[in-house]
Amino acid sequence: MIDSIRETAGRWLGDGTIDAFVGFRRREDGSVVPTRIRKAADARRLVFGDGCVHNLMSYVDLGGEEKIGLLLKGCDGRALVQLMIEGEIERERVKVLGVVCPGLSSDGVLEPKCEACRVNAPPVYDELVATDGVEPWEREPSLDDVAAIESKPHPDRAAHFASEFDRCVRCYACRDVCPLCYCEECVTEKARPQWVEETIKPSSNFYWHLIRAYHLAGRCVECGECDRSCPVGVPLKVLNRKMAREVESMFGYVPGVDPEATPVLLEFKEDEEHLLCPGGVT
Amino acid sequence: MRKVGVFVCHCGTNIAAMVDVAKVVEESRDLPEVVFATDYQFTCSAPGQDQIKDAIREHNLDGVVVAACSPRMHEPTFRNAVAGAGLNPYLVEMANIREHDSWVATDRDEATRKAVDLVRMKVKKVAKLEPLEEIRLPVTKKALVIGGGVAGIQAALDIANTGIDVLLVEKEPSIGGHMAQYDKTFPTLDCASCILTPRMVEAAQHPRITLHTYSEVAEVSGFVGDFEVKIRMRARSIDLEKCTGCGDCLEKCPVKVPSEFDAGLADRGAVYRPFPQAVPNVPVIDREHCTYFLKDGKCGICQKICPTDAIDYSGDDEIITEKVGAIVVATGFHFFDAAKYTEYGYGAYPDVISWLQYERLTNASGPTGGKLKRLSDGKEPETIVFIHCVGSRDPSKGFPYCSRICCMATAKHAVIARSKLPNAQIFSFYIDIRAAGKGYEEFVRRAIENEDVQFIKGRPARVLSKNGKLIVRSENAFTGRPMEVDADLVVLTNGAQAQDDAPELALILGIGYDQYGFYTELHPKLRPVETNRAGIFLAGMCQGPKDIPESVSQASAAAAKALQILSKGELAREPQVAEVNAMRCTGCMDCREVCFYTAIEEDEFMRRKVAKVNPGVCQGCGACVAHCPDGALEMKIFNDEQIHAEITGLFAVPSAGAAGGGGAARE
Known part of the structure; x- marks a missing residue:
């Protein structure tokens, strides 16, 4: 498997199909990190396996002109598809080397983001690397984390999130790592007027996370990178997954799966069932 | 800092009865931006406007807040007034203390406090307004009239007679509309063809009118003064x-x-x-x-x-593209399908006929040469029953409105029947007689008193067929008893309905329609022929039931409105349009998808794709602004900073001294 990843990346770089390839390499301490290589010779350093949790779509400069090769898992591939749907990237700009992801573990335990996996291979790719004993599949992911939140009464939910948001240090790692958080100027950076206060305090923390959750509604592909990157463990994945369920129940829309889809907020049906009364909200 | 003047209107007692106007003036004087504040009984009147102009000159105001009604009616009034004193007209804001306050409030103190808040919000917003210039656009001096019935013909002639070119588009193979089918017209009984056909010929031969019959409007893009229209000419x-x-x-x-x-x-x-x-x-x-x-x-x-x-x-069908500056919609109506009243047996009994069939049966150029006879056996009817309100004033059939023309049409039909059959018995079953119009009541009286037509108040329940007779069962509201008439001919006066494809055309034109499919005027009283889309006007039945004189009057009104545009070389457009902040735009172009007016174009900024608004096409609806995921679009006069100023203005200074416990809610 690793051999075919190295072979393909090397071939694409060698024949000039791409200018750069984004994949993973192992550091001397044994940890795995994302890497961008530009020479075919460097392809021999590429690896894949446990630890390769990062969503490599975060490393694509959407406004750039370079042609980029990408090693994409299912979750990363959904981000690419959603970005294509939103008109932020042309399919031709990237060469996709898809992997049929076996699910990633850390110390023998499945990564939390893998529990929410919906599709284990990217929906679009140019070449697909097989993994021994793993077939490509699509499934309805477990919703245990969302169900746990929904089982609480509304005031308890609010209190729960208020206390979780309270320790946010507003480093914006969640925003910066998110492949779908691509505004040229974030609402937090706007000064005239300043909608969101930048200081760390409960009310502005709450406001920031709610704005982000709403901005990702119908767009988040549940890759879990926000959750994983948070230095203080704010449970952002469950918040975004809850929003995704709301959108799915109202409009039957799952982001990042169908490259021909229209963004859910860009579509309007005259007989829209949930136009005036959002049903299904619990 | 801006120097803002505040003008609080009493609107007679509309505002002053519920709002302490003096207190609103007094409190607004405390705001740092406000250098002048006063009140007046009717600020929109000439002395009221002079008050504003004088204050601008005297106090060097560079911002004005008028606390009065909704801006819908009088924003242009105050823009003009402000401009008259040399101030940029876009530096004025209206605080709506009537519709949003005095008309809906029940407590004078609360209403006063709200008025103070609304004024303070607008003062803060005015401080953030920028002077704007009108957008000037050239006008294509050509009109499109859709529908070649009597209204469309009238509008086309009125426009063409001023020397402006007109395209008259008609769906049917001939112009003329329903009026060409009628025998006579009420209340004068002049022959419909005799007055209509010369008009049809005049329109066809007019050097300024181009006729496209058997054709339909397929697409309309552009904007007032410069529409682009695609017309499908059927083969x-x-x-x-x-x-x-x-x-x-x-x-x-x-x-x-x-x-x-x-x-x-x-x-x-x-x-x-x-x-x-x-x-x-x-x-x-x-x-x-x-x-x-x-x-x-x-x-x-x-x-x-x-x-x-x-x-x-x-x-094959051919599509032609034309440029026009204004559009008159005169697409008419169709008659309610009388077969929906199964209880009256239309379609089942040959001698139960519709309004239009009756017109053709009595028309000298109709299939019987004007001889009024039964369709079943060709015999002259001895007893004729007319039934009003078939498909009108009947919520159970989904048509609660009055079709407005049927009472008079039935009276006309009955008088025609009498002239053809002097000895026949003629009944007319009605709910109410609606004969408001010049000479109309007199005509109905003539039918009752001189022509021996028996008008019976009552809505027939059923029409049955028995031994070659039609039995009409009805209540008689005067006697309070049921009654029956043995009739030879039953004429159902079926009501007027919007055209089946009216909603489709509305989508093509971008104009509104009501729940029945009739097109919606911009204001029911003061803008009865305009639509929500500038440059598109309404005439005749497509806007709602009306008779021939009303349709013709409305057509002339629509023509006059169209000429207000077509007579000018260029149009001034209000500059409240959307604007892209290219720094923020990510080029997703969602705005182009949501823009109804095709006002969004692609542009390049710092070597990347961004959106750009064509200010000449933008109508300022704000759909793109609301949609933009990146907050890159803003509306002039409603930009984020201005709205933010309003919001912070609301929460900045709790108004003191007002009664009620509102203070707690506004921390």
């Missing part, structure tokens, strides 16, 4: 130039189709013209019924006998 199959209208083809066509013009009482061929006086006089080939088209080139008789070689089976 007529007969050359308009070569055909002399001799009618030989009509005689020989082997196909028989019920004639729409004669309401199904006679047949027409597949090649046909609706009626002998059709304009243009050139027939069309109805391809859905023509043997040549249905059976792969078999038949072709009309082509063989045509003396001028005008018949061409090969042509």
Whole structure:
């Protein structure tokens, strides 16, 4: 498997199909990190396996002109598809080397983001690397984390999130790592007027996370990178997954799966069932 | 800092009765931006406007807040007033303390406090306003009139007679509309054709009018003064130039189709013209019924006998593109399908007929040559019953409105029946008689008193057929008892309905329509012929039921409105348009998808794709602003900073001294 990843990346770089390839390499301490290589010779350093949790779509400069090769898992591939749907990237700009992801573990335990996996291979790719004993599949992911939140009464939910948001240090790692958080100027950076206060305090923390959750509604592909990157463990994945369920129940829309889809907020049906009364909200 | 003046209007007692106007003035004086504040009974009146102008000059104001009504009506008034004193007209804001406050409030103290808040919000917003310049756009001096009935013809003639070109588009093979089908018109009983056909000819021969019959509007883009219209000209199959209208083809066509013009009482061929006086006089080939088209080139008789070689089976529908500056919509109506009243037996009993069938039966040029007879056995009816309100004023059938013309039409029908059958018994069952119009009541009285028509207040429950007679069962509201009439002929006065495709055309035109499909005027009283889309006007039945004189008046009104645009070389447009902040734009172009007016174009900024608004096309609806995921679009006069100023203005200073516990809610 690793051999075919190295072979393909090397071939694409060698024949000039791409200018750069984004994949993973192992550091001397044994940890795995994302890497961008530009020479075919460097392809021999590429690896894949446990630890390769990062969503490599975060490393694509959407406004750039370079042609980029990408090693994409299912979750990363959904981000690419959603970005294509939103008109932020042309399919031709990237060469996709898809992997049929076996699910990633850390110390023998499945990564939390893998529990929410919906599709284990990217929906679009140019070449697909097989993994021994793993077939490509699509499934309805477990919703245990969302169900746990929904089982609480509304005031308890609010209190729960208020206390979780309270320790946010507003480093914006969640925003910066998110492949779908691509505004040229974030609402937090706007000064005239300043909608969101930048200081760390409960009310502005709450406001920031709610704005982000709403901005990702119908767009988040549940890759879990926000959750994983948070230095203080704010449970952002469950918040975004809850929003995704709301959108799915109202409009039957799952982001990042169908490259021909229209963004859910860009579509309007005259007989829209949930136009005036959002049903299904619990 | 801006120097803002505040002008609080009493609106007579509309505002002053519920809001302490003096207190609003006094409190607004405490705001640092406010250098002048006053009140007046009617700020929109000439002295009221002078008050504003004087204050601008005297106090050097560079911002004005008028606390009065909704901006819908009087924002232009105050913009003009401000401009009259030399201040940029876009530095004025209205605080709506009438609709949003005095009219809905029940407590004077609360209402006053709210008025103070609303004024403070607007003062803060005015401080953030920027002077704007009007957008000037050239005008295409040509009009499009959709629909060639009496209203469309009138509008086309009125516009063309000022020397401006008109395109008159009609769906049917001939202009004329429903009026061409009628026998006579109320209340004067002059013959419909005699007054209409000369108008039809005048329109067709007018050097400024281009007629497109058998054609439909397929697409409208652009904006007031510069619309681009695509017109689908259905394949007529007969050359308009070569055909002399001799009618030989009509005689020989082997196909028989019920004639729409004669309401199904006679047949027409597949090649046909609706009626002998059709304009243009050139027939069309109805391809859905023509043997040549249905059976792969078999038949072709009309082509063989045509003396001028005008018949061409090969042509397809053609789409032409035209530029126009204004559009008049006069697409008319259709009659309610009387068969929906199964209780009256229309369609089941041949002698239960509709309004239009009755018109054709009494018309001298109709299928019976004007002889009023039963369709079943050709006998003259001895007893005739007219039933009003079939498909009108009947919520159970989904048509609660009054069709407005049927009472008079029925009176007309009854008087015509009397003139043809002096000895017949004539009944007219009605709910109420609505005869408001010049000479209308007198005409109904004439039918009752001079023509011996028995008007009976009551809505018939059923029409049954028994031994060759039609039994009309009804209540009689005067006696309070049920009654029955043995009739030979029953005429159902079916109401007026919006055209079936009215909503489709509304989407093409971008105009509104009500729950019945009638097009919506911009203001029911003061802007009765304008629509929500600037440059598109309404005439006739498409806007709601009305009779011929009303339709014609409205057509002339629509023409006058269109001419207000077409008579100018260029138009001034308000500059409240959307604007892209290219720094923030990510180029997703969602704005282009949501823009109804095709105002969004692609542009490049710092070597990347961004959106750009064409200010000449933008109508300032704000759809793109609301949608933009990146907050890159802003509306002039409603930009984030201005709205933020309003919001912080609301929460900045709790108004003191007002009663009630509102203070706690506004921390």
